[in-house]
Amino acid sequence: MKLQEINKARYRNHLNKVIVGCIVALVVGSLGIAQGLIAVLPNEQGGHFHWNLAGVVISCLVIGSVLKKYKHHDFMTEVTYVWELKKQLNYITRKMRKLKAAVEEGDVIAMQIINYSYAGSRQLWQLDDNTITMEELSIWQAELDAKAREVNVVLDSEKYDPQSLANY
Template identity: 60%
Template structure:
């Protein structure tokens, strides 16, 4: 995955639309499906928990398949990019302890991966207006830059390869 600039207002607008559409679809769909099953298969005891649960599960599956189907639509470009960025950052976070140990030893791949993680996190936090830990991120980036200088490594986010995480 490569980091790229995205239009924050467009991203926020489209994300909010997708969230609200999913909420509406989940509410309407799960109630409609549950009511249909209750109508078709009434329970004399009055407990319809299993039909309500099935309505939610079926509706979630439909929403998931619709989102997957439209993931390449231009409207979803920014939203899908951020979802994929979050997945990439999550993979890096799970390996961060090992990456930091390798970076301290001068491992170029680890240094590039950590740099990608910090750059991606910065972008993500700015897009989501989550700037509380930006000071910590700046400190971590300074420490990483010192390591890169020590080992004479030029940090470049475009040099990060997700497949390289398998070695850690």
């Protein structure tokens, strides 16, 4: 997955609309389905927990399938990109201990993977206005850059290949 420049205002606008839409759909769907099930299949003891739970589960499944169906729609471009980027960064984070050990041994591929992780994290944090840890990220990036200079490697986030994570 390649890092892309995206319009922050458009991303925030579309993400907020998707979140609000999902919340409204969950509330309306859950209550509507639960009330429909209770009306059709009433319980004499008055316990309707299972129907309420069924309403929530069915609504979640419907929302998930709608999001999956429309994830390639133009409206969802930025939102889908960020979701996919977060997924890639999560894969990398789970392997980070092994990657950092490989960097200490001079592994060039591990350096490229971590560089991609830092660049992607920087982009995400800027999009979400989560700049609290940017200073730490700059320190980590400087340490990685120093290690790359030691082994004469030019770091480029474009060289990231998700398949290379399988080696760690």
